[in-house]
Amino acid sequence: MTLTPFTPKRFTDSKLFTTEINGTKFVVKSYLGDDAGLRRSLELKKLKHWKDSGFNVPNYSEQSIDSLTTPHLLIEFISGVNLSDYLRDTSLDYTEKRSRLEQVYLENASRHRIALDQNDSMLIHTDPNTDNVLLLDDGHVTIDFEHPTKDKLALVAVAQELANFGRRSLTDLGREQVQDIVSMVKRCYQDQKTILDEVCEMTLGRNFQFYHRYKDNQKKAKKPGVVTRYDVADALRAELDL
CATH class of the missing domain: 3.30.200 (Phosphorylase Kinase; domain 1)
Incomplete structure (x- = not known):
């Protein structure tokens, strides 16, 4: 061989x-x-x-x-383009990219519902980034499952996956799309508000908020294109409060 x-x-x-x-x-x-x-x-x-x-x-x-x-x-071997490269491709129409990304979020929402209902940590992806989603003509596949799930509540693990994937997908698309994509995520998880609340709480509910926001702002000053956990949490909190 x-x-x-x-x-x-x-x-x-x-x-x-x-x-x-x-x-x-x-x-x-x-x-x-x-x-x-x-x-x-x-x-x-x-x-x-x-x-x-x-x-x-x-x-x-x-x-x-x-x-x-x-x-x-x-x-x-899957020959499809990874989601990160797809979202960063400036030759593609934003509406088309948004539609493909929505399909990924909808499947993630379905998987997260099962993970919580059945307390199934095996359905939580521990390396949730857009490099690990490969796009096909009629769908997508997820890869890279070698990292273990840390010992934590299923709700916390699901919320961390969603938050991490959100930051990566929004950084790929561009900061200007944060509110639009967060609004889309709210619709994808419309019957799972506890997950969305936890995404907000694990960032906005921490002690020493002034310090954490200061560090977050420093990160954005060094890397202006990056979307941070506060960008996601603030935008999502604003959507949930509507």
């Missing part, structure tokens, strides 16, 4: 290769570090669980490759 080194666009704790089996191209993910076996096991469990729960993830194979001595997993 021929393994071709594959370099991802963002940092990963794993070494990646591509290979082809019976006409299907796979990414071979070779996990590194002391917890390599645990991360491989977790990624496999989440891929199976998300697929069984009806959410779009790549196909996979547990086939072993003799030339690799580290824990590894074969994950079907």
Whole structure:
């Protein structure tokens, strides 16, 4: 079996290769570090669980490759553009980008509803960024499940996923779209207000607000294009108070 080194666009704790089996191209993910076996096991469990729960993830194979001595997993290669690059593409119409992003948020809202109703931490994505969503002609798939869920309440974990994904998607789109996209998110989660309230509370309800806002403003001064947790929380609080 021929393994071709594959370099991802963002940092990963794993070494990646591509290979082809019976006409299907796979990414071979070779996990590194002391917890390599645990991360491989977790990624496999989440891929199976998300697929069984009806959410779009790549196909996979547990086939072993003799030339690799580290824990590894074969994950079907998806050639679609990642959501981050798509949202940053200035040649595309904003309305089109907004529509594609809304579909991702709607699926996330459905998944979060199940995660809370069933107290299912396996349906919470622990690396929620727009690089981990790959767009297809008729939908999207989510990737990268090797990071464990920290020991916290399901509501808090879901709210953190939503807030983190919100910051990343809004930074990709541009700060000028914050209020419009936050309004869209409110509609996507219209029957899950407890999640939206928690997104606000975990930022706006912290002690020492003056200090945290000062640090937030410093971050925006250094990186004017970045959307911060206060941008998201303030805009969402304003929407919820309407």
